[in-house]
């Protein structure tokens with residue numbers, strides 16, 4: 001198969017003033033390719049902006065005057081190239097006569113012809129070159145996923161793959177209607193390039209990529225349009241404007257993942273034609289978590305990263321007062337591109353953040369900042385333990401040290417079962433210690449919190465069993481932990497007073513031996529406590545040993561001070577239940593329920609860690625429930 005490499009000669013990219021085209025050039029030069037960058041008009045404002053950007057990249061030769069509506073205008077650009085990455089297209093938002101002076105003036109006709117007639121010009125130039133071995137055509141999910149008239153309504157969980165075609169299940173007259181011009185153009189152009197590749201007798205082949213909504217960092221201002229413009233509008237406090245002002249689902253693919261997959265496809269020796277659904281690859285979905293509702297989920301993500309911004313909102317009610325219906329978009333996961341090409345799909349959070357950050361950097365948007373303290377500011381107030389728990393992860397993802405510090409109750413302590421303790425007296429101390437560098441060095445991009453479960457609760461203290469998983473840029477889990485969070489309410493505000501981490505957790509591992517050992521340590525502790533043998537209690541601890549109260553944390557540096565404390569632990573009788581609540585290979589959180597001496601119940605968590613082959617207690621937190 002005609003796999004290409006940077007050593008074989010230059011490659012050409014069409015539509016380089018566009019979002020995908022600009023990124024395609026960047027991806028290729030970063031991988032060592034010599035690139036012929038085809039643009040339509042270097043003197044238009046988009047052309048100038050694009051040329052200004054491309055001139056800063058190495059190994060780029062700009063070829064001006066390449067118009068899909070001008071036969072022969074790509075011949076010189078393709079001559080001597082090994083591959084063509086065809087991303088140029090006439091799109092609905094740029095199909096008027098001003099944007100398409102060589103078009104007919106009929107938007108849907110020009111959208112259709114820009115694909116079919118324009119790509120015939122591309123094919124003619126490939127055939128004339130005698131050097132091009134591979135065409136990479138950027139089609140669209142619009143050629144794969146039907147409109148709402150097809151499967152979507154009957155099966156919202158349907159997973160669209162390379163065997164699906166948008167015309168299936170649609171009445172011919174509906175399919176032929178002008179509003180389907182874009183989808184028809186993409187379907188017919190895919191057929192056209194496949195037939196032309198077959199007709200070349202093996203001189204060149206064609207591979208098609210079918211991306212969903214392409215988003216990601218803006219490289220230069222002329223790229224702004226379509227979905228990235230709408231995300232920028234929300235961040236700038238404006239309503240969305242295209243394709244309508246209404247809320248909808250965003251099925252996002254990151255442009256960086258798309259252009260990387262296109263390059264990998266070009267470099268792959270696989271016989272693409274014999275793969276599932278033929279030589280096409282759907283590129284939709286960010287690990288199955290890409291179809292996000294714009295007005296709620298996408299907006300919430302923008303708020304997470306930019307909490308001070310006043311955000312715009314897509315409309316959910318029509319001007320006549322009718323509530324609009326927002327349909328789910330089905331299951332999204334580009335399994336074939338991942339397995340055949342080795343394509344990687346980054347977390348959607350990273351994509352959305354990149355759109356907003358680069359839009360600000362390039363001066364495309366000027367967000368308005370809220371006067372009132374937003375959630376996540378230093379005066380944030382968390383009305384429930386779970387509120388504070390989830391803000392802990394949002395602030396961490398935003399890498400905002402002060403906001404992260406604001407989630408804690410002070411003094412704050414973190415105890416790692418197998419290693420040790422870090423404590424912070426003030427938010428300032430916590431913030432100045434916060435750094436993401438070590439994590440980033442491991443490839444970390446973001447962490448996601450586990451669904452928390454309340455182990456024990458009272459009106460002002462809660463033990464929340466949670467944890468996290470860290471992900472890399474390919475949205476792959478790189479490290480997980482299980483942590484019991486001790487949340488306290490000081491005044492009206494919940495905050496995290498302590499974290500007890502098992503720090504040795506792998507999903508799917510069996511930790512029963514560790515759990516049994518840790519439970520036995522806590523059983524021995526309780527029996528020694530009951531018999532007044534405080535020496536024995538103290539011998540069962542690592543030092544420093546931490547006890548977490550409400551608004552206070554005690555650290556016992558040695559057995560002598562701990563013994564005194566245990567002697568004063570007169571509030572609990574023998575334990576009625578001792579069980580492992582969270583487990584790892586070197587740390588276990590043990591939950592204990594004991595009857596209180598004055599009635600009621602004392603519920604505790606014990607962090608038991610294996611340090612230097614000794615399983616001992618590193619942390620204790622108790623909640624007294626007088627009614628329990």
Ligand SMILES: NC(=O)c1ccc[n+]([C@@H]2O[C@H](COP(=O)([O-])OP(=O)(O)OC[C@H]3O[C@@H](n4cnc5c(N)ncnc54)[C@H](OP(=O)(O)O)[C@@H]3O)[C@@H](O)[C@H]2O)c1
Pocket residue numbers: 014015016017018019020021039040041044046047066067068069087088089090091094100114138139140141210211212213214215223225226227
């Ligand atoms: N954006 C999406 O979410 C999305 C989703 C699925 C598929 N796609 C497909 O992906 C490809 C790239 O889309 P995009 O969003 O990156 O597009 P874009 O940013 O709008 O860029 C379109 C490019 O096509 C060029 N172009 C327009 N009319 C032309 C003509 N008559 N002759 C030559 N070039 C012309 C534009 O050049 P000028 O600057 O000169 O106008 C521009 O470089 C298209 O095939 C599109 O259908 C896009």
